Amino acid sequence: MQLSARDLMTEDVETVSPDDDVSDVLGRLARADFNGFPVVDEDDHVVGIVTQHDLVGLFETKDRTLWIPIGLPPFMETVTYAVDISWDDFDLGVDLVKNMDKPIKKVMTPDVVTVEPDADLDAILDLLADDERDINRLPVIEDGRLVGVVARQDVIRAIRDRRLAGN
Numbered sequence: 001m002q003l004s005a006r007d008l009m010t011e012d013v014e015t016v017s018p019d020d021d022v023s024d025v026l027g028r029l030a031r032a033d034f035n036g037f038p039v040v041d042e043d044d045h046v047v048g049i050v051t052q053h054d055l056v057g058l059f060e061t062k063d064r065t066l067w068i069p070i071g072l073p074p075f076m077e078t079v080t081y082a083v084d085i086s087w088d089d090f091d092l093g094v095d096l097v098k099n100m101d102k103p104i105k106k107v108m109t110p111d112v113v114t115v116e117p118d119a120d121l122d123a124i125l126d127l128l129a130d131d132e133r134d135i136n137r138l139p140v141i142e143d144g145r146l147v148g149v150v151a152r153q154d155v156i157r158a159i160r161d162r163r164l165a166g167n
Contacts, residue, residue: 002120002121002122003120003121003158003162004117004118004119004120004121005115005116005117005118005119005124005138005140005148005150006117006118006140006148007158008121008124008150008154008155008158009117009140009147009148009149009150009154010148010149010150010151010154011147011148013038013139013146013148013149014028014032014037015037015038015039015040015146016028016037016038016039016040016050016104017039017040017041017042017104018039018041018047018048018103018104018105018108019103019104019105020103020104021100021101021102021103021104022055022100022101022102022103022104022107023100023101025037025050025055025104026055026100029052029055034136034137034151035051035052035053035136035137036049036050036051036052036054036136036137037049037050038112038137038139038146038149039104039105039108040146043145044145044146045144045145045146046112046114046139046141046146047105047108047110047112048104048105048108048109048110048112049108049109049112049137049139050104050107050108050109051109051136053134054107054108054109055107112139113127113133113135113138114138114139114140114141115127115138115139115140115141115150116140116141116142117140117142117147117148119140121155121158124138124150124155125155128152128155135152136151136152137149137150137151137152138150138151
């Protein structure tokens with residue numbers, strides 16, 4: 001029996017709204033066990049995806065990144081992206097404050113690769129191993145709505161489990 005997205009997907013998906021602030025999403029991402037969220041509208045239609053890469057890119061200066069505070073001063077949490085910022089980059093603080101209030105729709109990737117629940121394992125593997133895109137999570141869409149997510153680790157676990165079961 002060929003595995004499908006429905007067999008592999010996680011149904012309880014954490015999502016964000018297009019209007020959520022960057023600071024809120026960074027805080028949630030700092031506590032998550034994964035590296036991105038599907039962005040869904042009020043009808044659960046996927047309108048984008050936002051990843052660590054999208055968010056950290058907002059706070060990079062040249063080849064360095066910085067500690068990104070979460071919330072308002074005094075900052076009680078940080079996202080742990082190590083940094084070395086010199087006083088020459090002091091104006092970065094202004095960019096930091098400006099970007100923290102930005103809505104996710106301004107930084108998300110709107111061109112989302114998705115699958116339907118009956119997509120087979122081979123199609124999923126082709127998408128996750130694509131040389132052009134670095135895809136870790138595939139939203140599963142049924143009747144235009146998000147019903148789950150297939151993560152790269154879900155596929156790896158399923159292949160391992162089948163191997164161990166002798167199939």
